[in-house]
Amino acid sequence: MIVNRTELIVGRILLVVILLLTLLPFASMLTAALQSPDRIPNGFAWPTDPHWENFVTAFLVGxxxxxxxSSLFIVAIVVPVSLVFATLAGYALGNLRIPGGRAxxxxxxxxxxxxxxxxxxxxYYQLTSFGVINTQWAVILPLIGLYMPFSVFWMRAHxxxxxxxxxxAARVDGASVWQELRRIQLPLARPALSALGILLFLWTWNQFLLPLVMIDDPDKRTMAGALGAFQGQYIDTLPLLFAASLLVMLPTVAIYIIFQRQFIGALLQGAVKG
Known part of the structure; x- marks a missing residue:
């Protein structure tokens, strides 16, 4: 498809506008986080005396x-286990004719x-009967199960x-199912696995409700629970709250920036196939 110069310019202008609209909330949060802790941020203005120590205070208080x-421990188990189960189930449902696959x-x-x-x-009651309540396993086990429908559907589509x-061709050459999966299917599935891994990481890292219900000890919850430490005497200290919010979001933004090529590649791969 041929794109003329006008369409190209308009498209770039739209991309710049969308980029600015996306970055504006983060810039506003940054300026608010650098205000004096005893001041209520008002509007979008860079402070004359930035209080970078707010990030240190928020890090310690939260x-x-x-x-x-704690979040890294949960993510390190949930994401790999979910990817393994989703890959095996997706391969079975998408490539093999197994009995009851449609059901x-x-x-x-x-x-x-x-x-x-x-x-x-x-x-909550089921995990209490298992004796894992108030531990990170009370978050890990449900998350793996809750992620399975989407993860299996994602890998099956690939x-x-x-x-x-x-x-x-692999069958003709005498390859078994496991050999085909390991040597042919998995290398082709890297973009889909990378994109799914990113999504699972983001969902697990930002999980708030499940750790809040299943874990009584605040130190065993996830990063999203750090903002709960600002209740009470810190509820009116908005600059610290903004600083903590930026610290909580930083790992997810960094992961997306690092693996954005794999994520976009998986989406484009699906679009081409469709």
């Missing part, structure tokens, strides 16, 4: 270091429609798009 380690797929679709908030209370001729 126990962000402790919560970061399993329908069950996954139904799982996508269930509101997360509707099952928090039953999960494996369906892989030409069946590759599988047939």
């Amino acid at each position: 126990k962000i270091g402790t919560l970061m380690l 399993v797929l329908i069950g996954m679709i139904v799982g996508l429609t269930i509101p997360f908030e509707a099952i928090v209370i039953p999960l 494996f369906i798009g892989v030409p069946r001729e590759l599988s047939e």
